[in-house]
Each structure stands twice: as structure tokens, then as C-alpha cells.
Amino acid sequence: MTDLLTVQNLRIAFPSRHGPVEVVRGVSFAMGKERLGIVGESGSGKSLTGRAILGLTPPPGKATAEKLEFDGIDLREATRSQWHDIRGERISMVMQDPKFSLNPVMTIGRQLMETYRTHRRSTRAEAHERGLEMLNAVQIRDPDRVMNAYPHELSGGMGQRAMIAMMLVTEPELLIADEPTSALDVTVQIEVLRILDRLVSDRGMGLIFISHDLRLVSSFCDRVLVMYAGQVVEEVKATDLANASHPYTKGLFNCLPRIEGGQRPLPILERDADWAL
Amino acid sequence: MALLNSCDLEVTFTKGSEHVQAVRGVSFEVAEGESYGIVGESGSGKSTVLRAICGLAPVTGGSIRVDGQQLVGARRPDFYRKVQMVFQDPYASLHPRHTVDRVLSEPLAIHGFADRETRVEQALEDVGLGQGFRFRYPHQLSGGQRQRVAIARALILEPRILLLDEPTSALDASIQAEVLNLLDRIRSERGLTYVLVSHDLSVVAHMCERLMVMQHGQAVEEMTRESLQARNAAQDYTRKLLTASLGYRAAQEEQAS
């Protein structure tokens, strides 16, 4: 299997009063057309890793890598026009909160069509048709209404689905989803995951699923990278997560309360200073 | 007799000519020393119930009784010595310009306690923060530490009822475990009564003996911890929540079968 994306020794540093501080410290992974989960707690560097792939490290941060390759293209050296062909077209990103990612003064339909037409030469009618198709694909029941709606007129789950539709309208080969379901209710969460799942299996898309929710990721992804203090401490098959070897992964998994009842008091995650070395 | 009693509680928010009924006739009882959970998704009105109890949301119908006394209009000062609340977001519930010391000593000053120094020190020890945290500002604390300060603030007036509004949903999983353990320990030590609101069934199953499931401002059903653990739900909506809580793969299988 050829790799869709290869990341080698990715480092992201932010300047501070005491010199540069590395928040991502040598992350390496390779992935094909699969569901890859990146799990970590706040500050582990998981979101920055996702953004760095698209060259979107927030300033004044600086990202460096030995290799950052997407389908044979060296992303470190990508020119403006190459990025234009990649971002939104071949790699898309879904953020946590649709409220910040959708333009509040444009209807969903117009945003969908605009995204499509920046990347594909097409007539308005074609773009409209394509937009409706995408909204159908993300299980929106009355796509005609949503096409003409403004983001604030949609509920959280609807907005997130519209957002996913927008990211998928160009049929990207890789989707980076940063906490795509964290702002959603559990019942809606499952539906959104179902949509993502179908896109991976039906269209052969690669998916990077970034989340703090170990349980959710383990039940959804094929493979999981566990990040701690800017490093990948463990890479594990999702189904094997319960028998993970790294104490951090184990601790993270065990400290979750369970409906069936379990230990009381809950086992506490004892952090070892060695993990962050 | 129940320590806390809500009977046909209704809360309606009025904004201009618009009326939003957030809670539509919710009744429940919580006995002294019990831990009671309220579960629901966003917009179910679960948090509004808590806010109505402590007077932050208007009670427009029904009644709330604490210790047999019906709560009417503005709460009197002695009410706050009986009932306290911990908020969801520790980043929003601490005043950005006040030190931990001020946060903890202010309620003591309001209620005229004499031995403030020792009480503040004790409160910090009780929630597992040392004296080193006493003069810090919120921005010098992590999320978990902030939530501990918020819990210390709620406990410092020695209330009998603690209202917990999603106390761990803004925290990382490992910190959540620490805070839940802390709350559990404090309750058993002091015989407190908890009303805990959460969207997370596993948190409620861990913390509460009984729970109520809410949807659209109404109670769907009341369950015991045992029936929740056995997944014995009487209502479709509760079953749906239970299925979703299993995670993606299990939910898929359950739906398929």
C-alpha cells in the first residue's frame, strides 16, 4: 500500500520570553486510506499537528519536519499555487465549532457553491446540483431549505453536517477532522460519525480524526496515535486499545467512569515525568 | 422527608414578546444525603432546573421546597448557607481579577464569619490544593485547579445541598477522574446532598444513586443506578441515549440488530 500522507519528525515551536518552546516534538506517522485517530489531552499538540499538515500553524509558531509528503508532493516546499490545489480540494479540514467556520452572512448554499466553483470549473446550475447532492450525502433531510438557510438558522448538528458537506463537496482524498463531534449531543454525534464512516469506506478517503475522547476514537478509528506533551507515546490498533502497553494510554483509559459501574474511587492517572522526555 | 422537592416546576424565559418554556412541569424529590442526577442533551432544560432552584432562573409555575420551606421570590441570605452551586466552566466561573484568597474569603465576609483565615486554609486543604495556591490568580491555575477552587468556594459556607452543573465536562478525562473522586469523598465525609446535571450517562452512573432523564424541558423517566447499569430503560429516548453512549461501533451493531 502506498502512503497517502507521510509525516516525519514534525516539530512545532513557539517563541517565548525564555526562547523557543517546542509544543510538538518529533511526531512521525504514515497513513493510507484509513481512519487514523489522534488522541490526547488539552495541550498535547494534537490539534497543532493537524493544522501543520495543511501549513496552517498559527503565527508566531514555526513548524519544521524532515518529511511532510502528501501523495508525492512535498508540503514543506509547496508554493502558493500548489497549496491552492491542495487545500480544500485534496485535503479538507473540519473544525470543532461550525459557528466559527461558516460565514455568518452567506447562505449555506452559496458557500457550498462557492467552494465548489473555486476548485472546479462549472456552471451555477451544476454547482447547485452538486451542493444538494452533498447535503443529501450528509443526511440532511430537506436540502432545499438548508441551501437557503444562514448558519445561525441551523442547529448545532445541522451546522456541523453542513460544514462537513462543504469540506466534502470537492471530494478530498484526505479529511482532517479536529474534534468534529465534541460540540454535539451524543445522539447526533453517532449520526455524524456514520456519515464520516461511509465516506471513508465508500469513497476511499483518508481520515485523520483528532479528539480528546479516547473511548469514541477507539470505537471509530482503525488505528490510534496517543499523544502526550507533544510526542506520540503510543501507536495502537483501535480494537486493542483496552490492552495498550504505555502507562499513559492505560491510565487514560482506566480513569473513565463506566455505566456498568467500576472502581470507586476512579483510578487516577499518575503522570510520570519520564513520559515527557 | 425529602430535603429538596420540586413539584411541577415550570420556567419560562420572556424576551420581548417571545416566550421560551425551558422547563415544563418537572417534579422530583431528593432525600438528605442522596446524590441525584439529571441527564439530558443540550436544550433539555436540565441546567435550568438547577438555576431555578438557586434563584438564577425565574420559577413561573409549580414550586420548589428546600427543607420543607417553599422558595418564593428572591432568596434570603440563609438560603445560600444551605444550597450552593458549582458551575460547568471553571474558566468562566472565577473572577479574572480576584485571587483564590479573595474568592474564598468573600463569602465568609458576607456571612460574618470570624475565623476566616483558618477557614480559607482548611477549605484549600479539603479540595487538595495546598496553601501555595492561596494567592494565585485564576490565570495561574489549570482547569482542574480552577474547578477545585470553585468547589472550595461552594463548600466554604458549609451548605447541605450542592448543585453541580456539568462539573467536569470542560475538563480532560484524567482531571475529570480526580474531580469526581474529590466530590465523592467530600459527600461521604460531610453527608452532603448532591444534584448533579450532566450529559454523560457514565458520569451520572458513577456519581448518583437515582437519576432523571430530561428531554425538551420534560422528565422522560426516573431511574435508579441499578436499572441504568442493567440498561433497563422504559422509554425509547433513554434507550437511544444508552445506545449512543456505547460508542460508535457498538451503536452501529445495536442499530443493525
Place this chain on the structure above:
Amino acid sequence: MSMTESSRREWLLTDHPASRRQARLGQMYRTWLTFRQNRLAMVGLGIVVLLVLVAIFADLIAPYDPLISGDLRTARLLPPSWNHPMGTDEQARDIFSRVVYGSRLTLMVVALVAIIATPIGLLVGTTAGYFGGWVDIILMRITDIFLAFPRLILALAFVAALGPGIENAIIAIAITSWPPYARLARAETLTIRDTDYIAAIRLQGASSARIISGHVVPLCLSSVIIRVTLDMAGIILTAAGLGFLGLGAQPPQPEWGAMIAAGRRFLIDFWWVATMPGIAIFAVSLGFNLLGDGLRDVLDPKGRG
């Protein structure tokens, strides 16, 4: 020396302060460190500090008496020279000395207006914002009424009624300058009012007066201080304008605006008479503006993004 300095710095910047005083000083030191990085703000601060120093030590700095005329036959309208760095005016008084003493009047205007207008604005704004409803409507309509008065015209009416003089000018300026602060404080209060930390202190049984003074005002204070500082330039100019019109400080008081008015007659032939106090007004106004911008960068949490 450097050793004690670095340990003092550590003491201030520690994340584990051991006393109330250390926590507060540390917080102030951090603000100062941020402020210090802003060059222009430091220039502004320098000008304002200079103004204060000049006002305090006017007796020592000024070479001549600002009020007593020199020799009217030989020393009138002399151009700037070593003896008279800014020249002399039509009554043979040393302009430099008058500008130096004038800083006291300017500083008095600025300080009194700030002391009178800021608390009124804060109190009205936070009260209206916190309570809302009828309290809000009544207070804000009163504010609107005051806001509708043109400042100079009201000052004119005031001075006409009470007689000219710097004190009446100050009162007139103060009365017309609080409404913007009230509006600002109200807008801030509206965003603070519904936060969890205000709800939390209400649940501790705190009275409205305690919440407003202890919890709401400190958060509104920074934006109001920024606004007041930025307004200072306008206040100095209004005071100067009143002086220019003959309604503020009365001759022979060395008020900068009045000095410009007096020099106006000689503007073509003896430019320094009106220009020197003009430069003083310009410099001080600029100083306050730079300082205000710097404070905004440091104190205004919204600007930090």
C-alpha cells in the same frame, strides 16, 4: 546589586505568591513589563511624568516670576534667547516661566476632571447596566440628556451664570464629560452581568452594592481609564479653548489657552508668543494620547485577542 535585582524580579514573577501583597505587586509588575514593550506608550508616559514633575518643581525650574512684568520699555516681545528661552510677551513676562507655571493649571484641570467625571460615569453606567429595566432606562436617558449638550456651549452657559474662572470651567467640563464613560461602563457591565462568576458571587448572598463595587467596577475600570486618558487631550483643548475665549482662567494667570489668545494679536510679527504655549498644549495632548493607546494595549482584554 544585580543579584538582588534578579531575585526581586523572581519574587515578583513567581507563580506561587505567598501573600496578598506579593500577588498584587506581581500582577502590577507583569502589566508593567507588557507596557514597557510599547515604545510610543513609554514616550507618552514620559511626557505625562515630565508634566507632573514640571508642575511640582515649577518654582525651581522657572527663572522668572510668571505674573510680574519685566521692564516694559526694553523687555517686551523679545525673541527667544539665552535669557528668555521662549522669548517674552507683550507685558515683558518670560514666556518659558509662564509655560512652566501653566503646567500646574493644566494638570489641575486634568486631575479634577478625572476625579469628578470618572466616578460619576462608572457609578451611573455600572448601576444602569447591572440592574437593567427601569433603573437602566431612567439613568441612561439622563445620560443622553447630558450627552446632548454641546460641551463648549454648556461651559459657556455655566461660566456666564457663575462668572468666569478656572474652577467653573473645570466643573463645566466635568459635567459634560462623564456621559461617554457611563455608556462605556454600561456596555461592559452588560457583558459581565450574566457571567458565571457574577452568578457565583450572587449565590454567596452578596448584595448588589458589593457586587457592583467589588466585582463589576474593577472589570470596567480599565476600559474607562483608557477612555479617560484618551479624552485628556480633548479636555486640555477645551480648557485652552475656554481660556482662549476669555471664559476660563483669567489674566494674569498663565493658562496656556489664554496665553495663545493674548499672543494672537502679534502672531505675524512675534510668532513665539502664541506658538510656545501652543507647542506645550500639543505635546501634552500627544503624550496623553500615546499613553492611552499604550494602556489600551495592556489593559483591554479584548484587544489581546
